[in-house]
Amino acid sequence: MxxxxxxxxxxxxxxxxxxxxxxxxxxxxxxxxxxxxxxxxxxxxxxxxxxxxxxxxxxxxxxxxxxxxxxxxxxxxxxxxxxxxxxxxxxxPCLMDRPVVVKTRQPVFIPPGESINFYISTPVCIRLMLGNELMLLELPVLRLSDTWFGPSTQIGELCYAAKTHARHNLAELPLRPHRAVTPLKITNRSQEMLTIGKISLPVPMLSVFAREDHTLWTEAVTLEHHTDQPLAKLKIERKLPIGISTTQRISSARQRPESNTLVRAFAGIFTD
Incomplete structure (x- = not known):
């Protein structure tokens, strides 16, 4: 380049x-x-x-x-x-160093065996690079609040709280130059109704891609909920979103997810 x-x-x-x-x-x-x-x-x-x-x-x-x-x-x-x-x-641009917690626009109920698709935009960090290798510093575009995501103060993890919503329709999502869009699919593999009010998106495990229309995207993500597991099964899709190729990767993930990675993804799954 x-x-x-x-x-x-x-x-x-x-x-x-x-x-x-x-x-x-x-x-x-x-x-x-x-x-x-x-x-x-x-x-x-x-x-x-x-x-x-x-x-x-x-x-x-x-x-x-x-x-x-x-x-x-x-x-x-x-x-x-x-x-x-x-x-x-x-x-x-790169993604934040902790998961980002976002709210759904209203509580979402997913029956057994069903799935739902969301689009979530999260603010990026900016690395100032000199030449090809030297990074002077890294700054978040937005200063997000800290939040604890988990069922208790002993169980969970420290995340960032984003003042944005998980949107079901891509057309409703503002495309902004300082945010990256993640297509997210949530599947309920349990035998009970899954209720979601908040989602923790594991952005440190995602790369940033630049599409030809100048928007920033990540890999598509699938989260599966199972009855016998309080954590969700995470799958980062190898097939990239439409209009994106591997040659358009502009920053790599901070963390490499292992196979069969489990993450704390949903708030309130034990309430119903």
Whole structure:
């Protein structure tokens, strides 16, 4: 992938903001991905980097790059010193380092033997890469709240809580440049009604792919609930969602799931 030069312009909402680029020396640049703003500058011996983030209530659907005459007064940049700093940089999206808990739009009841499909978008993290290998830092686009997901304070795991919903219809899902979409299938293999109000999506086990329409996606995921197992059987599908190929992978999963992986996926499965 050949780096391109920065040009002072606002990007279209879903343009490929993750492409590697050459940043001209002694020029401060403002790059915005959703609610996250990053400020970059490189000189003959260092890179300067700072960032600001809007609140999640002000989550915006934008990508932007523009030159600045000076740094924002409220921002003190971090300095990274090199003998000869590379000029090429890349903002690389990856998924969060913990599972993300989302709500269904309303309680969902799945009878024995039935399945349901959801589409879930989760915010990405951004890795600032120099050259091909050096990562300066990693920042979440949104600062998500911590939440405990499990039947008690002794049983469960620490996750992130996302202010979004699992949607049954893809057409209802806003496609935003700072979020990756996961197609999720839930199958009830038990003999009882499965009730779902919240879903914990194991995003550390998923990769990020860039589709030709400039949207970000992950592999499709299947979760199976069985009567004799409080955890769900996780399957990350080898067949990628429609319109995506393996050549469009732009970041790999943080964790490699083992075969027959079991995860704590649903809230309230013991209430009915």
């Amino acid at each position: 050949e780096p391109t030069e920065f040009a002072p312009r606002a990007l279209s909402t879903l343009e490929n903001w993750w492409q590697p680029r050459d940043l001209s020396a002694d020029q401060c640049w403002h790059l915005a991905i959703g609610p996250l703003s990053m400020y970059l500058e490189h000189t003959a011996a260092e890179w300067l980097l700072g960032h600001q983030r809007q609140t999640e209530q002000d989550e915006v659907n934008r990508t932007l790059q523009e030159p600045l005459d000076s740094w924002p007064e409220s921002l003190t940049p971090n300095r990274y010193v090199f003998r000869q700093p590379p000029s090429e940089c890349q903002l690389l």
